[in-house]
Amino acid sequence: MSTDAQDLEKLTGQEYKYGFVTDIESDTVPKGLSEDVIRMISAKKNEPEWMLEWRLKAYRMWLKMEEPHWAHVEYPAIDYQDISYYSAPKRKDGPKNLDEVDPELLATYEKLGIPLKEQELLAGVAVDAVFDSVSVATTFKGKLKDLGIIFCSFSEAVLEHPELVQRFLGSVVPQGDNFYAALNSAVFTDGSFVYVPKGVRCPMELSTYFRINSLGTGQFERTLIVAEEGAYVSYLEGCTAPMRDENQLHAAVVELIALDNAEIKYSTVQNWYPGDKEGKGGIYNFVTKRGKCAGVNSKISWTQVETGSSITWKYPSCILQGDNSVGEFYSVAVTNNRQQADTGTKMIHIGKNTRSTIVSKGISAGRSQNTYRGQVKIMKGADGARNYSQCDSMLMGDRCGAHTFPYIENRNSTAQLEHEATTSKIGEDQIFYCNQRGISTEDAVNMIVNGFCKEVFRELPMEFAVEAQKLLGISLEGSVG
Amino acid sequence: MLEIRNLHARVEGKDILQGINLTVRPGEIHAIMGPNGSGKSTLAGVLAGREMYEVTEGEVLYRGKNLLELEPAARACEGVFLAFQYPVEIPGVSNTYFLKAALNAVRKYHGEEEYDSFDFLALVKEKMKLVEMDPSFLNRPVNEGFSGGEKKRNEILQMAVLNPMLSILDETDSGLDIDALRIVANGVNKLHTSDNAAVVVTHYQRLLDYIVPDFVHVLVNGRIVKSGDKDLALHLEDHGYDWVKDIQESVPERV
Numbered sequence: 149m150s151t152d153a154q155d156l157e158k159l160t161g162q163e164y165k166y167g168f169v170t171d172i173e174s175d176t177v178p179k180g181l182s183e184d185v186i187r188m189i190s191a192k193k194n195e196p197e198w199m200l201e202w203r204l205k206a207y208r209m210w211l212k213m214e215e216p217h218w219a220h221v222e223y224p225a226i227d228y229q230d231i232s233y234y235s236a237p238k239r240k241d242g243p244k245n246l247d248e249v250d251p252e253l254l255a256t257y258e259k260l261g262i263p264l265k266e267q268e269l270l271a272g273v274a275v276d277a278v279f280d281s282v283s284v285a286t287t288f289k290g291k292l293k294d295l296g297i298i299f300c301s302f303s304e305a306v307l308e309h310p311e312l313v314q315r316f317l318g319s320v321v322p323q324g325d326n327f328y329a330a331l332n333s334a335v336f337t338d339g340s341f342v343y344v345p346k347g348v349r350c351p352m353e354l355s356t357y358f359r360i361n362s363l364g365t366g367q368f369e370r371t372l373i374v375a376e377e378g379a380y381v382s383y384l385e386g387c388t389a390p391m392r393d394e395n396q397l398h399a400a401v402v403e404l405i406a407l408d409n410a411e412i413k414y415s416t417v418q419n420w421y422p423g424d425k426e427g428k429g430g431i432y433n434f435v436t437k438r439g440k441c442a443g444v445n446s447k448i449s450w451t452q453v454e455t456g457s458s459i460t461w462k463y464p465s466c467i468l469q470g471d472n473s474v475g476e477f478y479s480v481a482v483t484n485n486r487q488q489a490d491t492g493t494k495m496i497h498i499g500k501n502t503r504s505t506i507v508s509k510g511i512s513a514g515r516s517q518n519t520y521r522g523q524v525k526i527m528k529g530a531d532g533a534r535n536y537s538q539c540d541s542m543l544m545g546d547r548c549g550a551h552t553f554p555y556i557e558n559r560n561s562t563a564q565l566e567h568e569a570t571t572s573k574i575g576e577d578q579i580f581y582c583n584q585r586g587i588s589t590e591d592a593v594n595m596i597v598n599g600f601c602k603e604v605f606r607e608l609p610m611e612f613a614v615e616a617q618k619l620l621g622i623s624l625e626g627s628v629g
Numbered sequence: 630m631l632e633i634r635n636l637h638a639r640v641e642g643k644d645i646l647q648g649i650n651l652t653v654r655p656g657e658i659h660a661i662m663g664p665n666g667s668g669k670s671t672l673a674g675v676l677a678g679r680e681m682y683e684v685t686e687g688e689v690l691y692r693g694k695n696l697l698e699l700e701p702a703a704r705a706c707e708g709v710f711l712a713f714q715y716p717v718e719i720p721g722v723s724n725t726y727f728l729k730a731a732l733n734a735v736r737k738y739h740g741e742e743e744y745d746s747f748d749f750l751a752l753v754k755e756k757m758k759l760v761e762m763d764p765s766f767l768n769r770p771v772n773e774g775f776s777g778g779e780k781k782r783n784e785i786l787q788m789a790v791l792n793p794m795l796s797i798l799d800e801t802d803s804g805l806d807i808d809a810l811r812i813v814a815n816g817v818n819k820l821h822t823s824d825n826a827a828v829v830v831t832h833y834q835r836l837l838d839y840i841v842p843d844f845v846h847v848l849v850n851g852r853i854v855k856s857g858d859k860d861l862a863l864h865l866e867d868h869g870y871d872w873v874k875d876i877q878e879s880v881p882e883r884v
């Protein structure tokens with residue numbers, strides 16, 4: 149948090165310099181989805197014809213698709229015609245000030261030490277200070293530009309780097325991949341674009357810019373990251389502060405492409421508003437994240453800490469196409485109160501000697517439901533492929549549920565697959581042991597849970613890991629004793 | 630320091646402790662012996678505040694306070710230490726982290742400044758010498774993968790770091806080899822002062838050769854049926870518990 153928060157604080161304290169204030173009224177597209185609406189979105193973003201065509205193609209596919217219902221989650225039917233598909237960053241119908249925001253949310257902000265101004269932003273308060281994301285972006289971009297790294301908003305990439313976007317967009321998650329991906333492809337608002345050229349190691353974690361830019365564009369994000377031959381990039385998504393958004397439905401798409409000897413590390417801390425204790429007002433998060441290890445010896449690693457949202461439907465996956473390529477998935481999913489999470493990964497082994505590692509830690513408390521769903525698929529040609537999967541669940545209390553669905557499909561006899569799964573209850577004896585050494589129950593739970601998640605936190609960039617640990621404690625507060 | 634009066638406790642609706650009376654003064658070491666299932670660990674658990682035990686009668690005064698009213702963590706902070714018969718594993722949490730969290734929780738309770746990593750490490754390394762424990766144990770997860778004897782030694786390390794007023798050692802000697810027994814006993818002796826006290830639960834006279842008790846009590850069916858000096862332990866070693874079991878219905882002797 150620290151540096152980001154400071155940057156933000158500095159920023160919000162600054163005079164408004166480079167204004168791009170958009171007229172709220174003119175930026176609101178009527179509710180509902182149609183070809184006209186898509187044309188309107190595309191026109192507002194000044195998109196070239198090919199981009200519009202791509203969206204329309206997705207829309208036509210989406211019309212023929214059905215909402216999937218195989219996940220272990222329950223929610224009232226979504227009326228897709230009752231959603232506004234273009235959200236202006238500043239909305240009038242949000243809370244007017246912090247007094248109108250859920251006090252529990254505010255208490256959490258307090259605990260995370262988020263400055264007041266930023267609290268307002270995160271809670272979706274219609275703040276007066278115009279938030280200037282451009283200047284931060286410029287500082288970063290200067291440094292990155294020298295290295296030939298492109299890091300910009302997706303909209304900007306469409307205009308400035310059409311050849312790259314056209315070459316890679318949809319190459320990992322095609323428009324018709326699934327219901328939500330199709331929807332996203334039709335109406336995505338914005339997101340990030342990263343391109344790291346051949347042989348370049350991105351010297352910093354790419355994050356701050358995204359975080360600022362993502363405010364208000366959270367609903368249908370589109371992210372595309374390309375690492376050329378021998379390139380390396382580490383990307384951080386999200387932030388630990390619970391973000392409020394009146395858009396209940398979120399359907400993001402993230403595509404990663406690693407060419408020969410390239411490596412992409414993608415870390416997420418997802419903490420969208422989970423709703424109140426009864427789950428009211430929480431976000432439905434239906435995400436499609438997939439990476440393609442297209443080149444030999446390439447590596448894609450997903451690390452996620454999921455604590456927010458009322459419903460999470462998310463399976464960051466890896467297509468291991470290049471020989472000797474490596475896919476990793478490290479996940480902590482925490483559910484409390486009425487939250488439901490159905491998350492996991494898919495590892496598709498195509499190339500020879502491809503390796504994948506899955507470490508999933510699910511923690512359920514309250515009346516929540518936490519599901520791990522993973523698939524390991526070994527194709528015919530994947531000689532010597534190896535997978536190691538470990539899925540551990542921890543239950544707090546006896547009204548929650550943990551479910552594990554590992555699917556394995558092996559078409560190559562030389563493959564080696566290992567799967568371990570455990571389910572444990574947070575031990576009354578562990579807590580008592582801590583108590584007996586003077587440690588309070590709250591701290592004990594925190595300690596035990598963080599110990600349980602250690603293997604995943606270890607994969608997170610340092611500052612992120614510290615935040616994630618703190619966050620976990622807060623998410624589970626009051627769930628034991 | 631500790632005064633237990635007519636303590637009755639039950640677990641799962643079953644009466645286990647049936648009127649325990651025991652007084653422990655500063656500087657004393659008390660040994661509690663008794664057959665399996667007689668309630669020794671229950672007594673230790675009740676004193677430490679384990680929730681599953683329900684106190685149905687009696688009272689416990691600890692340094693002038695009503696011990697039974699305090700939360701388990703507060704009891705620990707007030708200086709009550711229990712070395713567990715079965716130490717608990719906490720995967721993913723390093724021994725150092727755990728010890729430091731414990732020590733700082735206790736210090737904070739007393740309004741003392743918390744230790745930083747440097748001071749803490751210096752302290753813990755010093756204490757490790759006391760129980761002849763290898764520093765490599767610091768980075769390992771709490772008790773995970775420790776041998777039975779190593780776990781017991783780790784309990785005494787925790788005791789050394791926390792420096793409690795009243796230590797209750799529940800069969801700390803079981804699972805220790807002969808050398809480890811001597812080392813652990815020496816550690817306990819070095820930590821013993823005229824200000825603190827220890828209650829040592831054991832089945833074996835052997836431990837009491839090293840840790841010499843001022844009093845030995847025999848617990849049978851939830852009562853102290855016999856109390857004496859260290860010779861009582863020797864007598865038990867030779868004659869078993871049968872002879873004391875016969876006197877269990879009579880009024881227990883008070884120390």
Ligand SMILES: Nc1ncnc2c1ncn2[C@@H]1O[C@H](COP(=O)(O)OP(=O)(O)OP(=O)(O)O)[C@@H](O)[C@H]1O
Pocket residue numbers: 640641643645663664665666667668669670671672681714
């Ligand atoms: N959670 C529990 N549920 C049911 N019975 C219990 C429970 N805990 C203890 N008991 C019973 O209480 C009695 C006393 O147990 P306790 O562990 O105090 O014995 P002990 O004297 O420490 O024995 P040992 O020498 O074997 O350690 C035993 O009969 C035991 O089975």
Ligand SMILES: [Mg+2]
Pocket residue numbers: 669670671714799800
């Ligand atoms: Mg016992």
